[in-house]
Amino acid sequence: MAAQTYHRTLISRSRLNTPRGKRAYWIALGIALLTATAVFIFPFFWLATGGFKSSQELVRTPPVLLPAHPSTHAFTLAWDRLGMAQLLWNTIVYAGGALVFQLVFCVAAAYSLSKLRPILGNWILAAMLASMLIPATALVVPQYLTVLDLPIVHWNLQNTPWVIWLPTVANAFNVFLLKRFFDSIPNDLLDAAAVDGAGPLRTLWRIVLPISRPILGVVSIFAVVAVWKDFLWPLITVPEHETLNVGVNTAATSMPDNALIGGLFLASIPTIALFLVFQRNIMAGLTVGGVKG
Incomplete structure (x- = not known):
């Protein structure tokens, strides 16, 4: 059997295999995925909800995420x-x-x-x-x-x-x-x-x-x-x-x-x-x- 090789990383494999290391890994992965998803989906979300808002809500400061009175008139x-x-x-x-x-x-x-x-x-x-x-x-x-x-x-x-x-x-x-x-x-x-x-x-x-x-x-x-x-x-x-x-x-x-x-x-x-x-x-x-x- 050929010897198994490992790649050097910031965190050793032994630490990742511990319960604490696994929890930290999945938490970090989840935060990264949620952040990336939010960054890519937010422009489409703003586009989709913008049609349901009034013109005043679109230019309001601070921005309004959800329309107060949704309408399909637009x-x-x-x-x-x-x-x-x-x-x-x-x-x-x-x-x-x-x-x-x-x-x-x-x-x-x-x-x-x-x-x-x-x-x-x-x-x-x-x-x-x-x-x-x-x-x-x-x-x-x-x-x-x-x-x-x-x-x-x-x-x-x-x-x-x-x-x-x-x-x-x-x-x-x-x-x-x-x-x-x-x-x-x-x-x-x-x-x-x-x-x-x-x-x-x-x-x-x-x-x-x-x-x-x-x-x-x-x-x-x-x-x-x-x-x-x-x-x-x-x-x-x-x-x-x-x-x-x-x-x-x-x-x-x-x-x-x-x-x-x-x-x-x-x-x-x-x-x-x-x-x-x-x-x-x-x-x-x-x-x-x-x-x-």
């Missing part, structure tokens, strides 16, 4: 004045289209780089990763000029869903995540499919994609959230078909504070619900590609 006012049903539909269309395009093109790019091994594949991947070093704001002007006059076909894509969908197609980070996962798939499995007569596309559809659900879930969440939270690009490209973020910001100067906070809370619910439902997929997808069994 939420209904925000929903009606903002036209949140239309804003929500616009955002769903943009996010859904971006999701479909990213899944199709990012999966195809990652699969070809991982398993088909094209010429200069490593250089292509390196160039894609290098593009992540460019700040997104530096690309706004050239992207905007491009969508105003699309090369070759000379189409103006402004105020169309394509102006949101097309720039999101080539996502280097998602291609990298997918490639890392595809690299972990044994080549013997693909060789067996080739022996049975399956081509590259059939192998991708029948074998690779079914076992890639965790990472596909992660990429899907990233694609939806990226469009959902984007502000600058929809502001300048689709002013006639606003997203939730742009619509709430546009009406911010003409709405009471409690109605504005209520609208922000309603706009944040879909992404929060998406995370709570698929949080297991996020962790599984981010870790499974780096572990080989």
Whole structure:
């Protein structure tokens, strides 16, 4: 039997194993967890309760944690004045289209780089990763000029869903995540499919994609959230078909504070619900590609 090794810590293992040490450990751990939870949850708590308060309660000093007379009037006012049903539909269309395009093109790019091994594949991947070093704001002007006059076909894509969908197609980070996962798939499995007569596309559809659900879930969440939270690009490209973020910001100067906070809370619910439902997929997808069994 190999000798068991211990890591040096501030408190020795023998002291931690005593009843007093265990009590102190669990108390310290509980305080740390409660403090971290309060720090992360308090902004959302303030946002959720702000819509139930009056405008006077929101600006009162010292702040009021809970409303004295809760009312849903601010939420209904925000929903009606903002036209949140239309804003929500616009955002769903943009996010859904971006999701479909990213899944199709990012999966195809990652699969070809991982398993088909094209010429200069490593250089292509390196160039894609290098593009992540460019700040997104530096690309706004050239992207905007491009969508105003699309090369070759000379189409103006402004105020169309394509102006949101097309720039999101080539996502280097998602291609990298997918490639890392595809690299972990044994080549013997693909060789067996080739022996049975399956081509590259059939192998991708029948074998690779079914076992890639965790990472596909992660990429899907990233694609939806990226469009959902984007502000600058929809502001300048689709002013006639606003997203939730742009619509709430546009009406911010003409709405009471409690109605504005209520609208922000309603706009944040879909992404929060998406995370709570698929949080297991996020962790599984981010870790499974780096572990080989």
